[in-house]
Amino acid sequence: MTKRHIAIADLKISQKAKKYVLQTLNDNRLSYGSFTEKFEKEFARLHNRKYAIVTNSGTSALQVAIHALKEAYSWEDGDEVIVPALTFIASSNAVLHNNLKPVFVDVEEKYYCIDPLKIEEKISPKTKAIMPVHLFGQSAEMQKIMKIARKYNLKVIEDSCEAMFVNYLDQPVGSFGDIAVFSTYVAHIIVTGVGGIVTTNDEQLAVMMKSLMFHGRDNIYLKIEDDDTNNRIRLNSLIERRFQFEHIGYSFRLTEMEGALGLAELENKNSIIKKRQKVGKSLTNALSRYSHFFQLPQIRKNAEHCYMLYPIVILDKRIEKEEFLLFLEEHGVETRLFMPLLSQPIYKKVFGDISLKFPVAKMLEDRGFIIGSHPYLVQDDIKYVQDLFGIFLKNAKLLEK
């Protein structure tokens, strides 16, 4: 069998994206400009949201989202935000960076998102928000989560960094909560290299987030064209206000080149999602013959999956995870761990060894792993992965030769 390379992610920059980026360079335009503005407007429209603001990462988008909510609703240091016990570390780090306390809730055994049945028992008088994470490309159980949030008057921040343009109950991920956050980092759905987007329908929050990512600046001055005014009254207030700061903000802007990449990717989103779904479904078809050994991605009722990644859980205790991952890696299949959170050295230091309190997350950390399901995998790649699984199981004498 010829060795193939099955990467976690792959990237092919389209002609259109190259053209748009070149245009920004030819126009000598690197700061916020028309590509970024169009990208934001279109992204907001596609999510039925009034506002979308791009930032230089999903993490910085999370940071301004939580900061804005904290400031707008006068949350105090030490107030609590409910987060899943299994996610990429940036989700709960953003809570910590805002001097709030992440309160972990175990996840669903089948879909890996926060378990809505375990949220209420974690709500205290200090709880201010819930942060569901649409992990690996599929929506969390938003209907139940929104119901709990309404009952306890909590804000909802959707961490949609791993899912984009997939529906749950005919509604796109990132359009349920008060604020949603997306990432356009290289391995994600729409790719700009680095980048993030935050969306909301709330004007006050939008204005504050836009300011926060721009050093906390007065929003009268957003882009260089704001200087081009013949209106004396506006010019007068611009002179006064364009260097005024209203919040303790951050420098979270990105360049117009990423805005150009983002717009080109957005114009191609249907094809990206379709290809990912085709690859995800093909992997499931190919590996389903081994489904008594492995739990493959399952799709929630009334939901879609965009397979940002392809999560697999080893069910059969006779399979040593380390041995299996080594075998896959040696044969060119890149793997990643299953978004371990509570076992991270820094979290053990901060929170102690609490992972046993979250048995599902712990089991998934112990027995789960990820392979790629990016749009450039072809049928021969999928067959190769299928064959490797078969060879391993036969070598381990778990399958007949």
Ligand SMILES: Cc1ncc(COP(=O)(O)O)c(C=O)c1O
């Ligand atoms: C669930 C989740 N949240 C947040 C982030 C942070 O996004 P970024 O890498 O763009 O900062 C990621 C990134 O991979 C993620 O997977």
